[in-house]
Amino acid sequence: MLELERLTIQAGTFSVTNIDLTIQPGCCHVLVGPTGCGKTTLLEAIVGIRRPHSGVIRLEGRDITDLPIERRGIAYLPQDLALFPHLSVEGNIFYGIKQQKGLNEARRNFVLQLTQELGISHLLNRGIGNLSGGERQRVALVRALAPGSRYLLLDEPFSALHEAIRRDIWQLILELKRQLGLTIVMISHDLKEAFFLGDEISVMVEGKLLQIDKKEVLYERPKSAAVAAFLGLKNLFPARILYVQDQEVIITLQDMPQKLILFFKQTRDMSELAPNSPVLIGIRSEHVMLLRPGMANKHQKNLITGVIEDVFFQGKDYTAIFRPDGSFITIQIDVPGYAASKLSLKRGDSATICMCPERLFLLSE
Amino acid sequence: MNLKRLAISCAFFTFSVYAGLVLSIFYFFSGHLFMETILSERTLFSIRLSLIAATLATTLSVFLAIPSAYALSRFDFRGKDIIDTILEFPMIVSPAALGALLLIFFNTPLGEALQNNTLQFVFTFAGIIVAQFVTTLGVATRLLKAALDEIPPRYEEVARTLGASPLSAFFTVTLPLAKRGILAAVILTWAKALGEFGATIMVAGSMAMKTETLPVAIFMRLASADISGTVVLILILISVGFFVLYAARFLTKGSRRA
Structure with a gap:
């Protein structure tokens, strides 16, 4: 379970204020809101890239607010994927495992199996520059999941993809979520994506969470005019x-x-x-x-x-x-x-x- | 004349200023003297001294400049603006003034204590290294910062979410990605150290076969009206300089492609 308790993050003159949010294990929680509302700021605070001004972040009951990024055990996929251009696909995918001191054979096999399931096993020796958009997403996903984290944070990584490829990736995410028991927190400005992937959706406007609900409830009964307006x-x-x-x-x-x-x-x-x-x-x-x-x-x-x-x-x-x-x-x-x-x-x-x-x-x- | 023609003409004029200067040395060039001068023990000593001193000074500069440049590129901290501004200090203060400052420092109680307890810097080989180190440190930091600025911090952040420590992320991600830019910076720093004259002559003096680097040797040959010898030494410096500039340009272009 991922819990945010009265979390406030300052980013220059902008701030994300008093965020209270509980994300149950195995849930896909999608954070939606207009551009510049603070979604990425909040996600970066959970990952550890930004230090919160106040409040607490708990992961499975453990306070991780002041823990360095590498000790949080949270997988993260940024919008630009940030695949390492100096490494091959294999180098990217196994980067996390190599950091874990000693290559665990069982984990290596798990990752190789994952590459097969995601249809990228034939790309292992390729350079990052020779991949299509969909292949890059899959490589980034396997790289993020390879170290074994069960918490996956996605910062609009599919926004640049063509609609048809995007739908394939969405289904893949849901399949991985079921298969690996992932808890996912995702940012999206695409309502179709949010309703397709999310179990719960929260709407953020100007640094505040205006509504957190199951997607069906949010869809049928927005709680404020701002939420209703954002939902179109x-x-x-x-x-x-x-x-x-x-x-x-x-x-x-x-x-x-x-x-x-x-x-x-x-x-x-x-x-x-x-x-x-x-x-x-x-x-x-x-x-x-x-x-x-x-x-x-x-x-x-x-x-x-x-x-x-x-x-x-x-x-x-x-x-x-x-x-x-x-x-x-x-x-x-x-x-x-x-x-x-x-x-x-x-x-x-x-x-x-x-x-x-x-x-x-x-x-x- | 339209703007395009005017601008291109200015570019060609700039080129012709330097090309004219280089070509003018061939008026005094003598093939027979070239081999004699270049193979003389004194010239070979100057070349050897210049290469060793520039390499050592560059190594010291780069070792300090890489972490400094990384700090300036990645973090916000109190005093950052002052440090960033002071990097231009060796550029706005003439090298001779910088050398004089070093001499003055070595005459203070702290400087004397430093010399008495470590190495003698004034009029020694160590003095050449210190003079070149001080004149290149700011430039090296500025160039390395530019190289690191080109690598988005996002790569390091993602590396850390994959379990890498900050140090490991720097060595396995940032450094390899900035490799070409860093190499170009190192080469340009080395070239600046090789051509350093003002600070070197102030601190280390101009003693033949002791502190006579190539630029100092050029000065000494010209002072003794040995024009042909001066021309040979200038040609050596120009050759090394062109090679270095070409290498740096090639590496920088490569870094933009990557």
Whole structure:
């Protein structure tokens, strides 16, 4: 288990502050956030490259905050991989084992087996300059894992790869994680990568961790507007609580000439929500249902009529821009390709949408 | 004349200044005297003395300059800016002044104690080494720092995550990667030591067959109006100099490719 306790790191005028994070063994924790938010600074402090200003880093219960890099036992893959250009692939891969005083035969065999599994055993005598992007990633991975660490820290090492190669590497990482029982902490600015690899995801903005959650929870229920914005959530609107009743909260959307009342199903303690308090209400664009004419059911809640303002083809899916009747806001809707062809979506069509109460989420302003 | 032509003309003029100077020595060149001078015991002594002194002074400079350059390249510490600035000291103070400073130092109680308890430096072979060491140390540190600056610290950090100690990471990663740059720096430092005159003559004097390095020998031959002998010694220095500059240039280019 890797634990960070009230960790603060100063990097010039920028600081990463009060980080509390626990990463369970065997978990892949992905740290996401905009460029310059402090992700790399935090990772470098865990590796030992940066000295924290305050706080504690524990690895399997042992305080490693002041331990030198080489005694932490953490494997690290930086963004540029930093393969040693003066050594061959073999020289790179066995560098760590050679540092461990005496070449352990069992470990050597394990590493050779790893090179076979990763399909790089035929490259051992090659120079680093003669490798493709994917081969370089594999060599760097084997080199990092060769000394036997079970903790692997990845600083966006796959960002420069082509999409197809990247997917292969992702699968490889998950396979290695299962096979070797790795605990992984990874930085990414690619949400696809984060959701593919991560068991847990934390969102960092301006040096602070705003939300740490299982990926499904983070995806469906961001806890703040900043997190929602980073996750690319388009449908986020200012609203006001009308009243809270049993399991439901009744809300009125602002910026609308007519009152639009929405029902929101409570999934957490909403006792702090007083009537009339301002909130933000959001829903993912793929969770908004676009109903075929005449398909609206009077028992369905949160039905809104309006006009399709625009339709964009996005490859396999479509995105429709919907404007509720008489309102200033627009709602983005993702429509799967097959559904779009059934609905024969066109600009200017009248339409009805349904925002399922279970899919809506509330954020305090 | 456009900017490109003007700039290229200036470059050729720069070349012609030095080429003209080198060519002018052939006006006094005599083949018969060349062999006689170069094979004379005194010239061979000067060549031998210059090569040995420059090699020893360079070795001392580089041994101190590598860790200093590494510290300046990799770490932030109090006084770093002052140390970095003082590296230019031998360049802004003339070598003669630097030699005079050394002489003055050896006449202080500390300098006298040093000489009495270790070696005599004034007017001796050891004085040549000290004079060349002092004039080359700053340059060596500056050149080696530039060589180390080209190697990203990331390599050492990754080596350490693989279990290498800081010392092991330096010797197994940084040093091999900076090898060409360091070699180029060593060669240029050696060339500077070989051509050192001002500080050497101040500290070690100009005693024939004792402290007469090649630059000192050139000075002494010219002082005694032996132009042909001077030309021969200059040609030897130029030949060594060109070889060294070519080697340094070749190594630096290689280091950029790597």
